Amino acid sequence: MKIIIAGAGEVGFHLAKLLSYESQEITLIDTNKEILLYAETHLDIRVVKGDSTSIAILKESRVNTCDLFIAVTSSETTNITVCVLAKQLGAKRTIARISNTEFIHHKEELGFTKFGIDELISPEALAASEIELSLRQTSFRESFEFEGGALSMASLTLSRSALFVGKTVKQAAEILPEIHFVPIAIKRYGTQFTIIPRGDTVFERGDDVVFITSEGGAEELCRLTGKSNREINNVMILGGSKIGFKTARDLSSKKFNVKLLEENKERAFDIADDLPEVLVIHSDGRNVDLLDEEHISEMDAFIAVTKNSETNIMSCLVAKSKGVKKTIALVENMDYFELSHSIGIDTLVNKKLLAANNIFRYIRKGDVVAMTKLSNLNAELLEFEVNSTSLVCNKLIKDIDFPRAAIIGGVIRNGVGIIALGSFKIQEGDLVVVCCLLQSIKRVEQLFL
Template sequence: MKIIIIGCGKVGASLAELLDEEGHEITLIDNKASAIRNITDTLDVLGVVGNGACHSIQITAGIETADLLIAVTNSDELNLLCCMMAKKASDCHTIARVRNPQYNSEISFIKEGMGLSMIINPEEETATDIARLIRLPSAIKIDVFAKGRVELLQLKLPKDSILHNMMIKDIQIKLRCNILVCAVERADEIFIPSGNFTLQANDKISIVATPKNAIEFFHKIGITTTPIKNVMLVGGGNISVYLAQKFIDMGVTVKIIEQNIERCEQLSETLPKALVIHANASEYNVLLEEGILEVDAFASLTNMDEENILLSLYAQKKTHAKVFTKISRLLYDEITNEMEIGTIIKPKLITADRIAQHVRVMQNPKGNNVETLYKIVGNKVEALEFRIRDNSKLIGIPLSDLSIKENILVSCVNRKNHIIIPDGQVSLQSGDSVIIVTTNTRLNDLNDILI
């Protein structure tokens, strides 16, 4: 596809990298020549310096023959204007990043009225991810397939895990859990494991299961999943607003600590059921005085990465709460991966991932039958949901008899909303949706899994 991206910030740069890896033809537009140069020097993409809302600039970037325009500048209004100009100049699809909560109740109206393919709100997407993880506090990441009927969960095996030295094929026999281990990250190596693969403590494993079976599996391996009753959020930004509302709707008690008095007043009006505290969380004893020892979950969501890291380190030391740490600077990856700061949340990458997923699904009319796509294990593994069509070469043949490429695992089958964790005797039928986990990126059709 020919794709134009307007805005070369962290989201635009991450998105350009993801889509370039997928083999798309990318052109970037930004007012800053230095921003364009930084990306074009490292990626095989084109760059245009200028205002992405200008018709002439879009024409220079090739809007008349583009398949998709994505506007991810820091201005909601500019993003929408860029998309409107693109729709006037061509027949391409458009995606806009819109962050202001005031627009949230009108998203459907804006999307339909402007003919947008997608509107993405990074803060709301981030809040959704955190709220999903709260249900299973020991999970590092949870993605959903089949409209929530299937989950892909990542967790780290503790040193004393009963799974240590256990072969994957023995999990179902010994624990009687209907789950499938579909990926293992061990140090710098990634494995798409067979049944004979032996797990080790400190492995990061990804499993596929129904929500009910996932909870049962966590219990049986000794990881508690007690309900979250109260949370503490540090920072009163938009992520906290969306997250607090989700928690309140779940019946969870919410406390927000914010040091700006005017923002505290706004939060109190927006979230009357939350307790808003005017204080600097990094000052001596503030977190203790506000009850950090009693909370079930703690999220540091300020605009300062360094403050978030320090507060999360403190929370990890003082409590047994589920800890979330918002990180904006991607350069901190190597440092933070070695630190005990709970689950790291990166809104910029979440946004780029969601858009990349949508782009892959958009290719369906061109023969691609991907319905859902997630990049997991540091973007080194893809989990894809395919719909089985009548002409598929896989129909009616037991999985054990198929010549499937290496590093590809058929991990789940959704057959008329009945979830099957498949063994070698399962055969696929027309209309099934199938979840494939693989290190072989850029699969566009289910038939591509065959040798």
């Protein structure tokens, strides 16, 4: 697939990096010579220096032959303009990064597709949504919802108190009369290897396990693993960035008690004017004495979303030491993920990864509805729509020639999530959630073409 990315900032470069690993034909456009030189020498991609709104630059990038054009510069106006130009010059599909989420909410009404923009994404809005989901599922380290929660992904670490530690997957399933969750990936403590579990796979203490749950499954998981899904009411947010603002706005509208700490005085006053339901405090949130004065120990959750990953991590550790049960840190450096989990931060959010997940489904073959990469695991979760020509259509799961490095986690039929076992028959129109190790993705895609 030929893909052109306009904008070599943090999101654009990360996308180019991930897509180059997929052996896609990538062209990266930017005006910054140094960033392009670094990208060209470190990634297997083509770079073009220039303004992406220039028709000559777009033609030099061979936009007329590209399958996917992604505009992720820091300017919303530029992204919209470039996508319109790219479409007119022959790009098959276009995606624009925007910051005004009203555009997404009114996409059909405004008719973006009519003038050349197929998809809109907002990394900041995606991050705010991820944070809100984490607050609803406090006992899980990582969460993701398919079709509004018909099926959900939940990730947690097994402690000694988990009832099925030492049991096989098959034995664990027998603990409950009905199955509302299924394990789809396991990473053993102290290793970097991801296991796709089978019936004879044994759960061990310290395992990082990813589950797919249907309705009621999250509560069962909490009960069996000794976790508690604590209700969140009082939330403290460090940082009045776009993500901090969107998170505060969304949470306060849902009756959370929100305090927001912002160091920049002018920004703090602006947020206070825009969000009267939020208590905005002009201060340096790194000051431990000030956090004590603002009763951080009474908070149910602490969310650090400044522009500095190190500040976010350290602030969350301070919050943990003060007894805050749920901590969420915005982290830009992907290398921090595993380190931060090991030292006790509950949830990490990376907007580059969220944006990449949102875009990646357009390069996967088959009718991919949704997709997410599993943090710290070399696996992806894909949601496929089954059509009449799919090889899985009208077959029992046990009769499908499925690769060992992949597993069906569940099926959504008519809006209802089902934990589907071997005797389940897949039908046209079903939405099937599959967990794949990277080496099995191509084989799985072929089953859903």
